[in-house]
Amino acid sequence: METIVFSLLNGVIYGLLLFMLSSGLTLIFSMMGVLNFAHASFYMLGAYFAYTIMGVSSFWLALFIAPVLVGVIGMGVEKWGLRRVHANGHVAELLFTFGLAYLIDEIVKIIWGRTSVNYQVPDSLNFTLFTLYGADYPAYRIFMFFVAVAMLIFLWYMLKKTRIGLIIQAALTHPHMVGHLGHNVPLVFMGVFGAGCALAGLAGVIGGNYFITDPAMAVQMGPIVFVVVVVGGLGSLEGAFIAAMLIGILQTSAVSINASLADIFGFLGLSPASEVGEITISSMAPMLPFLLLVLILIVKPTGLMGDREV
Amino acid sequence: MHPPALKLVNVHKSFGPAKIIQGVNLEIARGERHAIIGPNGAGKSTLFNLVSGLYSLSDGEVQLNGAVISGKKPFQINRMGLSRSFQVSNIFANMTVRENVRCGVLYSMGYGYSFWRNIGNLKEVQEKTAHILEDVGLLDKANLPASLLPYADQRTLEIAITIAGGAEVIMLDEPTAGMSHSETDRAVELIEKAAKGKTLLIVEHDMGVVFGLADRISVLVYGEIIATGAPSEIRGDPRVREAYLGEEADHIEGEPA
Amino acid sequence: EMKIAFIDPLSGPMGPSGDAAFTSYKLAFEHINNEGGINGEQVELTGYDNKVSPKESLVQLQKAIDSGARYIFQGNGSSVAAAIIDAVNKHNARNPGEEVLFMNYAAVTPAFTNEACSFWHFRFDAHADMKMNAITDWITARDDIQKVYLIGQDYVFGEAVAAAAEKQLGEKDSSIEIVGNELHPLAKVKDFTPYIQKIIQSEADAVITGNWGQDMTLLVKAAADSGLTIPFLTFYGGSLGAVAALGEGSIDTLYQVSEGVTNQEASDEQYALIEEYKQRFPDYDYYYHRAFVAAEMLKAAAEKAGSNEPIEVAKALEGLTVEGAYGPVTMRAEDHQAQQNLYISTVSKDVKYGVDNIDLGWVLVDNGTIDASAAEEPTTCEMERPE
Amino acid sequence: MSDFHVDTAHTPDIAPPPSGEPMLKVSDLHAYYGKSHVLHGVNMEIMPGEVIALLGRNGVGRSTTAKAIMGEVTPVGSVKFKGQEIGGMPNHKIARLGLGYVPESRDIFPTMTVRQNLMLGVKDLRNPGKYDVDQMLDMFPNLRSRADNMAGVLSGGEKQMLTMCRTLMGDPELIIIDEPTEGLAPKIVQQVGDMIAEIAKSGVSILLVEQKLSIALRIANRVYVMGHGEIVYGGTPADFKTRDDVRKEWLEV
Amino acid sequence: MTDMTTNSAALAPSSGEKFRERVLPFILFGLVLIVIPFFGPSRTTMTLLNHIGINIVFALSFNMLLGRAGLLTFGHAVYLGLGGYFCVHILNWIDAADGGFWGNLPVFSMPVFGFAMGALAGAVIGWPSCRRAGTAFAMISLGVAELMAAFAYMFDSLFGGEMGISGDRMAGPEFLGLSLGPLEEVYWFIAFWTFLGVVAMYMFTRTPLGKLSEATRDNPERVQFIGYNPTRVRYLVFIFAGAFAGMAGGMSAVQDEIFTPESLSLLPSGAILIAAYVGGIRYFSGPIMGAIVMTYMGSNLSDYTAGWLLYLGIMFICVVMFLPDGIAGIVFGFWRGIRSPDRGHLMGKWAQQLAGVFLLAIGIIVFVEVAFRWSEGYGEVWEPFGIALPHDAILTWIIGIIPFVAGVAVLRHVTRKQEEV
Ligand SMILES: Nc1ncnc2c1ncn2[C@@H]1O[C@H](COP(=O)(O)OP(=O)(O)OP(=O)(O)O)[C@@H](O)[C@H]1O
Numbered sequence A: 001m002e003t004i005v006f007s008l009l010n011g012v013i014y015g016l017l018l019f020m021l022s023s024g025l026t027l028i029f030s031m032m033g034v035l036n037f038a039h040a041s042f043y044m045l046g047a048y049f050a051y052t053i054m055g056v057s058s059f060w061l062a063l064f065i066a067p068v069l070v071g072v073i074g075m076g077v078e079k080w081g082l083r084r085v086h087a088n089g090h091v092a093e094l095l096f097t098f099g100l101a102y103l104i105d106e107i108v109k110i111i112w113g114r115t116s117v118n119y120q121v122p123d124s125l126n127f128t129l130f131t132l133y134g135a136d137y138p139a140y141r142i143f144m145f146f147v148a149v150a151m152l153i154f155l156w157y158m159l160k161k162t163r164i165g166l167i168i169q170a171a172l173t174h175p176h177m178v179g180h181l182g183h184n185v186p187l188v189f190m191g192v193f194g195a196g197c198a199l200a201g202l203a204g205v206i207g208g209n210y211f212i213t214d215p216a217m218a219v220q221m222g223p224i225v226f227v228v229v230v231v232g233g234l235g236s237l238e239g240a241f242i243a244a245m246l247i248g249i250l251q252t253s254a255v256s257i258n259a260s261l262a263d264i265f266g267f268l269g270l271s272p273a274s275e276v277g278e279i280t281i282s283s284m285a286p287m288l289p290f291l292l293l294v295l296i297l298i299v300k301p302t303g304l305m306g307d308r309e310v
Numbered sequence B: 001m002h003p004p005a006l007k008l009v010n011v012h013k014s015f016g017p018a019k020i021i022q023g024v025n026l027e028i029a030r031g032e033r034h035a036i037i038g039p040n041g042a043g044k045s046t047l048f049n050l051v052s053g054l055y056s057l058s059d060g061e062v063q064l065n066g067a068v069i070s071g072k073k074p075f076q077i078n079r080m081g082l083s084r085s086f087q088v089s090n091i092f093a094n095m096t097v098r099e100n101v102r103c104g105v106l107y108s109m110g111y112g113y114s115f116w117r118n119i120g121n122l123k124e125v126q127e128k129t130a131h132i133l134e135d136v137g138l139l140d141k142a143n144l145p146a147s148l149l150p151y152a153d154q155r156t157l158e159i160a161i162t163i164a165g166g167a168e169v170i171m172l173d174e175p176t177a178g179m180s181h182s183e184t185d186r187a188v189e190l191i192e193k194a195a196k197g198k199t200l201l202i203v204e205h206d207m208g209v210v211f212g213l214a215d216r217i218s219v220l221v222y223g224e225i226i227a228t229g230a231p232s233e234i235r236g237d238p239r240v241r242e243a244y245l246g247e248e249a250d251h252i253e254g255e256p257a
Numbered sequence C: 001e002m003k004i005a006f007i008d009p010l011s012g013p014m015g016p017s018g019d020a021a022f023t024s025y026k027l028a029f030e031h032i033n034n035e036g037g038i039n040g041e042q043v044e045l046t047g048y049d050n051k052v053s054p055k056e057s058l059v060q061l062q063k064a065i066d067s068g069a070r071y072i073f074q075g076n077g078s079s080v081a082a083a084i085i086d087a088v089n090k091h092n093a094r095n096p097g098e099e100v101l102f103m104n105y106a107a108v109t110p111a112f113t114n115e116a117c118s119f120w121h122f123r124f125d126a127h128a129d130m131k132m133n134a135i136t137d138w139i140t141a142r143d144d145i146q147k148v149y150l151i152g153q154d155y156v157f158g159e160a161v162a163a164a165a166e167k168q169l170g171e172k173d174s175s176i177e178i179v180g181n182e183l184h185p186l187a188k189v190k191d192f193t194p195y196i197q198k199i200i201q202s203e204a205d206a207v208i209t210g211n212w213g214q215d216m217t218l219l220v221k222a223a224a225d226s227g228l229t230i231p232f233l234t235f236y237g238g239s240l241g242a243v244a245a246l247g248e249g250s251i252d253t254l255y256q257v258s259e260g261v262t263n264q265e266a267s268d269e270q271y272a273l274i275e276e277y278k279q280r281f282p283d284y285d286y287y288y289h290r291a292f293v294a295a296e297m298l299k300a301a302a303e304k305a306g307s308n309e310p311i312e313v314a315k316a317l318e319g320l321t322v323e324g325a326y327g328p329v330t331m332r333a334e335d336h337q338a339q340q341n342l343y344i345s346t347v348s349k350d351v352k353y354g355v356d357n358i359d360l361g362w363v364l365v366d367n368g369t370i371d372a373s374a375a376e377e378p379t380t381c382e383m384e385r386p387e
Numbered sequence D: 001m002s003d004f005h006v007d008t009a010h011t012p013d014i015a016p017p018p019s020g021e022p023m024l025k026v027s028d029l030h031a032y033y034g035k036s037h038v039l040h041g042v043n044m045e046i047m048p049g050e051v052i053a054l055l056g057r058n059g060v061g062r063s064t065t066a067k068a069i070m071g072e073v074t075p076v077g078s079v080k081f082k083g084q085e086i087g088g089m090p091n092h093k094i095a096r097l098g099l100g101y102v103p104e105s106r107d108i109f110p111t112m113t114v115r116q117n118l119m120l121g122v123k124d125l126r127n128p129g130k131y132d133v134d135q136m137l138d139m140f141p142n143l144r145s146r147a148d149n150m151a152g153v154l155s156g157g158e159k160q161m162l163t164m165c166r167t168l169m170g171d172p173e174l175i176i177i178d179e180p181t182e183g184l185a186p187k188i189v190q191q192v193g194d195m196i197a198e199i200a201k202s203g204v205s206i207l208l209v210e211q212k213l214s215i216a217l218r219i220a221n222r223v224y225v226m227g228h229g230e231i232v233y234g235g236t237p238a239d240f241k242t243r244d245d246v247r248k249e250w251l252e253v
Numbered sequence E: 001m002t003d004m005t006t007n008s009a010a011l012a013p014s015s016g017e018k019f020r021e022r023v024l025p026f027i028l029f030g031l032v033l034i035v036i037p038f039f040g041p042s043r044t045t046m047t048l049l050n051h052i053g054i055n056i057v058f059a060l061s062f063n064m065l066l067g068r069a070g071l072l073t074f075g076h077a078v079y080l081g082l083g084g085y086f087c088v089h090i091l092n093w094i095d096a097a098d099g100g101f102w103g104n105l106p107v108f109s110m111p112v113f114g115f116a117m118g119a120l121a122g123a124v125i126g127w128p129s130c131r132r133a134g135t136a137f138a139m140i141s142l143g144v145a146e147l148m149a150a151f152a153y154m155f156d157s158l159f160g161g162e163m164g165i166s167g168d169r170m171a172g173p174e175f176l177g178l179s180l181g182p183l184e185e186v187y188w189f190i191a192f193w194t195f196l197g198v199v200a201m202y203m204f205t206r207t208p209l210g211k212l213s214e215a216t217r218d219n220p221e222r223v224q225f226i227g228y229n230p231t232r233v234r235y236l237v238f239i240f241a242g243a244f245a246g247m248a249g250g251m252s253a254v255q256d257e258i259f260t261p262e263s264l265s266l267l268p269s270g271a272i273l274i275a276a277y278v279g280g281i282r283y284f285s286g287p288i289m290g291a292i293v294m295t296y297m298g299s300n301l302s303d304y305t306a307g308w309l310l311y312l313g314i315m316f317i318c319v320v321m322f323l324p325d326g327i328a329g330i331v332f333g334f335w336r337g338i339r340s341p342d343r344g345h346l347m348g349k350w351a352q353q354l355a356g357v358f359l360l361a362i363g364i365i366v367f368v369e370v371a372f373r374w375s376e377g378y379g380e381v382w383e384p385f386g387i388a389l390p391h392d393a394i395l396t397w398i399i400g401i402i403p404f405v406a407g408v409a410v411l412r413h414v415t416r417k418q419e420e421v
């Protein structure tokens, strides 16, 4: 029971963070068809900006300014980089963002050093909310929860309920037609890319102090974010949410399961002393998302909720 | 008595709720040159896609020389002797013209997926390629990348790839679309030559081409064949006039070769 | 000029660990150079970043050797050390007359000075069994610890720590129960909360961990967040940031075994060194005492041999004793394992030298001194020596 | 590019347009697809309130003319709308000047409802045009019954109506409509024709690219005929009806 | 095109042309390989050359997928890794064997085993993944790479955990008198297999399957209608690509004598992607050039500057944005240019472009170098050519900004003029 409750609590938090990260990527992909490899780098930028802003001002200010800064950078990238590459096709776009990720990582190292910075949870959120089965539950996690939910609502509202959402959705399939109706499609695209990056930046502000802010954070988060987006179904916000939760809970609960493969498959004659038998579920946690990715792509290439093939 | 080269039995196709092909029955005899005409969106290309295996049928059956081909993969159908072209040029853009045609030749000459033979040393392949290029008049552009060809030449290349494999049944989807008068004339000449002794199924909006080339014509409207017959019958058919030809029927001249 | 290569992570998650040692060697060799070098030759120390990757380390090793370095210092990661030992053995066999020596200052998998020992390898840190001995002694002496949780990094060293703990606890006090034995991926975990959750549920009274670098810091950070306050018996609680992460919570919960503690009684000279280090490298604290010892032993051996040729120096190092700031250090000739005093310390407010730029620091616990003779462990090494 | 310029506007077959300030003036317009040269110097003028039919055989470049005006293909030459050069302008700016375009491909947004499609035609919500959604739906009862359906399931004729209404929502002064009756059943062709006549009555100028002479001649004030990438004839429907030679040479197969 | 005869033989290149274009380059390549050791390269250079050889084979095998078959993969290192691991195991079996098959097996043959293992891995992993192309294929390859790396960390007995597995290349009987101990001997080994690999992969492009892989890249739909199954074509090419990657793994096993799980991960896969792309994926020789340049930079640039990764990133982005044909595109463009009639005009343009790039590079280098030293925080000052450029001096920033702006201006000017033509 305890195990389940804790796994859920932690899994949901991790899942929400994954969702925050992948929502921007989903946004960008569904609008522009660009798989942004540098997305996790924008997440990292968000964390570092927040750290720097917090140094001179407060966390709350950082919470607003850092994502905006990241968004502006994203818009610049779209305007001067991505747009040019667009003509050479999706592979070129993908490689462009791939290179961009390298570049951002290096620049971050120049500015903030090669080791982690001390980006801390603000004092106002640094208290124990409740104690459950002898373990404290920090208030910050609940804060994360609310921010993620707010993001979900905001995105959903933007995509489904506003005219901008409509324009973007229309521009995805018929960009020229939307232009002929008098809407500025390049501006919309730039805005979308910027917004997607800003969302990544926001995730960075929130996640950077929950985890750790160092130059490796982008590389470590990058692949998993792709897993979320692809498993959820490219371009599907709901899918990304479900996949993020699924992966968050899956991975966290795997860590808390002590059973080994032999315990599970013992009836097949798998010996606990054998190399395969002694592998524990918890040690398999890191590879589960990727297993899921490969399986999903083979079985259902549209992902859980997507309506088009990757 | 030979079975018909191509036989469509009660062919249906729906995309979701949209019923695009609604029960087409058609027999095309060996050696026949058959044209399908009809308004845009009637389902002509869809019919081609069904026959050639790109789409799967919702209902009905397609036979090639008596053998059922519906349900087979496009490459299997191709190997059974049916080859098609596309309405929008569908060539290998980054390869040269010669390579394009050579790819079309390879399978029919039995080279399959071979990876132990140097393609340059395959004499027959080279000769057949050159032969086809000469026939279609692209020999002088053989070493140009296909994407650099002018539009009409790309259409010609499209036909060349289609006939390269030497299939018995050739299906051409608007082969002269976008060609000028003289180009169209040349294309018709080429098609006649290539289809000699073979079965030809062609979709065209250019009535000059259709009436000049076809032995028989079928008219497809809203997924149904409303008339099939010799060109003269079709021209006079009031339903066809109403649905497709309109005033134009009066202007179609004889049947120039 | 005597070229010395330092191969360790200098960037990435484990970067600070390597850099802290690198700065220590810089200062140590600077002092040696100021005093006229080794046998009159100035030491030139160069850092090579290996990102804790064995394969990358070999590339860097090759580069170092090609640039003329004959002494290789490395410590972060036994997996790397194993690769370097292997590569150095091969190099020395294939290139007689151009031998290089591997000076291991921190990779403490016991095998390196037992079954896998090599004439070309010298270890200046006490190995895992030796340190674990100190820890298990301390635990068995405490009556309130009945359940112990083992957590470590999933690689040779982590496995060695776990094995040593299991074996020694079983031998010393069969009433102590091991309620968890967990290995997690090296330098990849970002959130230890699920692991801490497991520890809480196991109702353990103490945790033993060999974690280092980021894995140490994040582990105790997650523990603090979840309100877990049982003792953590560590090899590397002194890793950058761990004390800061726990804050005052680290008092009497964070323990470590090391070859010296800055706040223990020492000479003025030593105090001056500690202060100089902090002043030069404000990001770090004086932590790698053995780096200074290793540099000193190298100098002593070379001068004893009267040569900077590795093979001569190696022979001279065998059995050499130098007087360190926290007691004598002897390089045992049998297996090239340094023998020295070990100290168990914990965090206190009442200190001369704080760490992590806060006013908490390490102090010796009662009876925290283990004499070199008590810390000594037998070896199974059958060393092949060049004639 | 060749610099020399044949002023076809004064060849005998092209009657001068009514005098006045043209709403749209296309002069010596060339266009290319890659290396193929499709438009070879198109000249035409459209006066305010006029309905112009652009005729020609398949593939002569009528659609390309429309696309070049709208910036869909790069225009080489001059395109002036209300006196302003619009060649090279981004397409949304052209649209905002009051030039509407209904392309051949229709391009409805299939996953949105009819109503949403219409709403997207409004350029600026704070400043809507003279039509609102309800008026549009009144005009086309067919559409009203499907207002909340996904546009993707509409029939071809309905789609065509929807695209035209959508463009009207943006309050254009001139609409370029490309082959509105292509592939439509004769009955629907009739309907669409009526609708265009309706729109024209409300004062919007129309450039109609059309193949069906019956419709074109019924609603147009003037007719242009294209051949080989240029305008080869211009005149009133009445004059055109007398010109069998033009029909024979440029329109029939 | 000049020869416009209807003679079919004239279509194919003449034997002279064939020789010049298809045989001569390989003879030259072989000669270069043979001549290099006579310049007496240092051990460092030898190691570098050996790694270049390995990466040439690896990059070419990668390009069989990306450049030729249009399959973008983020997991190509998996096949190199598996091939390499297999060979390290064999090295150990040879070492342990007393006679028998393993005892008599020369280490020289390792690449053959790597090839076989790579092919096997390609056949197994390719089976599910080749059913998809495009982004789905790319994502599957990414998942597979992460999965294999995680898997490798779990199975110590096969992959040796963090530590990896090492072997001894001097084990077993000598072959061709090569003990493979000293680096010079390893060089001959690498040179032999590199040459063989390059020739084999070139020949592959000339087979029907090779041509079909290009056709499938350009238009998988159409391939179906000329009688081929695009999935089958991809799958077969995938197996070959895996095999040659495995061969590179075998070469690497002998050169480095160690394999670790991280060699299966995304990082080396990404590195080879960059190398091939920078070299130019549209040319057969592109990846070769890319492998040479990137391996050199990867191992040597870091000696000159801490910012080498940043330079690599900038370079890669520039290639993606401005030179989609990569280094090979420049080289061949230059070669064509100097033989074309308006070479005078072209030379002028190139000179301007070169000047622009040069200025831009100066600007960037100043920024990066100064920034790096500033960020190190040890107060080191960059002194190129004896001019001290501390980060807080205005002069520094002037020296950075002026060439940068000038470079951008020159390059824009050249592009503009080009567009006007
Ligand atoms: N994959 C598909 N999904 C949904 N609808 C389709 C699909 N393919 C074709 N259609 C629809 O089927 C109808 C018939 O299309 P088809 O391309 O067969 O027409 P056609 O007779 O060839 O017309 P044209 O003369 O313009 O080429 C069209 O309304 C088209 O929108």
Ligand SMILES: Nc1ncnc2c1ncn2[C@@H]1O[C@H](COP(=O)(O)OP(=O)(O)OP(=O)(O)O)[C@@H](O)[C@H]1O
Pocket (backbone or CB within 6 Å): B151, B177, B178, B179, D033, D036, D038, D056, D057, D058, D059, D060, D061, D062, D063, D064, D065
């Ligand atoms: N995207 C394109 N790429 C290359 N050529 C094209 C393209 N679009 C059209 N063309 C060619 O340009 C010429 C003019 O095309 P356009 O679409 O303007 O003709 P049209 O007069 O509108 O005829 P229709 O609409 O009846 O086919 C044709 O020869 C056509 O084949």
Ligand SMILES: CC(C)C[C@H](N)C(=O)O
Pocket (backbone or CB within 6 Å): C017, C075, C076, C077, C078, C079, C106, C107, C108, C109, C157, C212, C213, C236
């Ligand atoms: C730097 C040290 C913490 C390394 C560790 N003791 C090991 O042997 O792997």
Ligand SMILES: [Mg+2]
Pocket (backbone or CB within 6 Å): B044, B045, B046, B087, B173
């Ligand atoms: Mg069609």
Ligand SMILES: [Mg+2]
Pocket (backbone or CB within 6 Å): D062, D063, D064, D104, D178, D179
């Ligand atoms: Mg048209």
